[in-house]
Amino acid sequence: MAMAALAPVEHLGALRYVLGGALRPADPRLVVRTMGLEFPSPIGLAAGLDKNADRARAFAALGFGHVELGTVTAQAQGPNPPPNLFRLPADRALINRLGFPNEGAAHVAKRIAARRSRVGVPIGISIGKSRSVALEPLEGVLDDYRASFRAVRDVADFVVVNISSPNTKDLRAMQAAEVARPLFDALQTEATRGGSGESGGKAVPLLVKIAPDLADEAIDAIVDEAKRAGLAGVVATNTTIARTGLATPGDVIEKIGAGGLSGKPLFARALAVVKRVRARIGPDACVIGVGGIDSTETALSMLRVGADLVQVYTGFIYEGPFLPRSIARGLLHRMDVEGAATLHDLVRGPSHVANGASHATVPT
Numbered sequence: 001m002a003m004a005a006l007a008p009v010e011h012l013g014a015l016r017y018v019l020g021g022a023l024r025p026a027d028p029r030l031v032v033r034t035m036g037l038e039f040p041s042p043i044g045l046a047a048g049l050d051k052n053a054d055r056a057r058a059f060a061a062l063g064f065g066h067v068e069l070g071t072v073t074a075q076a077q078g079p080n081p082p083p084n085l086f087r088l089p090a091d092r093a094l095i096n097r098l099g100f101p102n103e104g105a106a107h108v109a110k111r112i113a114a115r116r117s118r119v120g121v122p123i124g125i126s127i128g129k130s131r132s133v134a135l136e137p138l139e140g141v142l143d144d145y146r147a148s149f150r151a152v153r154d155v156a157d158f159v160v161v162n163i164s165s166p167n168t169k170d171l172r173a174m175q176a177a178e179v180a181r182p183l184f185d186a187l188q189t190e191a192t193r194g195g196s197g198e199s200g201g202k203a204v205p206l207l208v209k210i211a212p213d214l215a216d217e218a219i220d221a222i223v224d225e226a227k228r229a230g231l232a233g234v235v236a237t238n239t240t241i242a243r244t245g246l247a248t249p250g251d252v253i254e255k256i257g258a259g260g261l262s263g264k265p266l267f268a269r270a271l272a273v274v275k276r277v278r279a280r281i282g283p284d285a286c287v288i289g290v291g292g293i294d295s296t297e298t299a300l301s302m303l304r305v306g307a308d309l310v311q312v313y314t315g316f317i318y319e320g321p322f323l324p325r326s327i328a329r330g331l332l333h334r335m336d337v338e339g340a341a342t343l344h345d346l347v348r349g350p351s352h353v354a355n356g357a358s359h360a361t362v363p364t
């Protein structure tokens with residue numbers, strides 16, 4: 001329904017102009033610079049809502065500071081058999097097992113190329129494994145990811161390699177260091193080689209998206225691999241296969257069956273993973289926090305544990321189209337209240353702001 005409702009916004013420049021004027025973030029205090037890119041606000045659209053890049057201009061007009069499009073795969077493919085998407089209103093959550101339905105990386109890249117100049121915010125593109133490609137031999141998987149990467153690299157400001165969706169068989173096994181290592185090396189070689197056309201031969205920042213279900217040691221291991229390979233950052237987290245702490249009755253959950261759970265129940269784990277990733281990866285890499293963000297408070301908590309940027313999906317479904325603006329306004333309000341001059345000051349917390357002020361006024 002959201003995608004249908006946004007069709008006129010996507011296709012009518014005048015409507016985007018009016019809407020964008022009201023909703024796009026325009027306060028320099030919200031600007032985030034990371035990966036060599038400038039984001040007008042830290043709040044982005046998470047992967048999976050605009051899988052075929054049908055509404056990139058519309059989402060930007062709603063005030064998202066970046067859009068992550070896809071996940072696309074080298075081969076076009078349909079969804080898993082329906083039903084494949086369920087609402088859990090009592091939990092403000094969703095369960096999905098869509099399985100990367102998309103028109104194929106090359107096709108989607110063409111659409112992005114045609115509309116790119118009017119999106120106006122950084123575009124991330126998520127790439128995944130085609131369903132028909134088996135995990136063994138690994139060379140086949142590497143070729144499949146390479147093909148997606150090559151198709152999208154010239155139209156992407158950054159690329160996210162998705163090895164964490166629970167809905168493609170064996171995909172999450174790729175998070176094991178011995179599989180992640182050759183994949184990261186293969187794609188990072190592509191990313192730094194420089195493309196043609198629009199990218200003008202520039203390197204493209206490459207990030208990896210990880211699952212919340214990894215044990216802490218496994219998080220450390222994959223972050224170490226990402227660091228070793230020279231990736232630009234980590235997106236944490238994808239949906240969870242856990243079903244703990246839900247208000248929705250157990251028999252309803254059981255009937256729904258397999259899939260990835262997103263939304264509010266994911267927030268605490270996603271927060272912990274982001275904190276761990278930041279501690280492990282160091283201050284320079286980009287960390288994008290995603291999972292259960294639905295308010296200024298949850299966004300700020302995610303930024304405070306170390307995310308440079310945040311993303312929303314399920315929160316957007318439950319809270320509606322004004323969520324990005326509402327979070328942006330909330331952050332600006334908190335800056336005013338806490339006397340923080342920048343988002344950076346706000347994120348580092350009130351004590352930092354107070355200390356900073358006293359440093360400035362106390363003579364040494």
Ligand SMILES: Cc1cc2nc3c(=O)[nH]c(=O)nc-3n(C[C@H](O)[C@H](O)[C@H](O)COP(=O)(O)O)c2cc1C
Nearest residue numbers: 046047048071096237238262263291292312313314
């Ligand atoms: C219906 C649905 C489809 C999704 N598809 C993708 C996808 O294609 N690629 C991806 O990396 N993440 C996908 N995700 C995961 C989201 O990008 C996000 O990581 C996750 O939902 C947690 O954020 P949220 O709680 O704000 O929804 C999907 C999530 C949902 C609910």
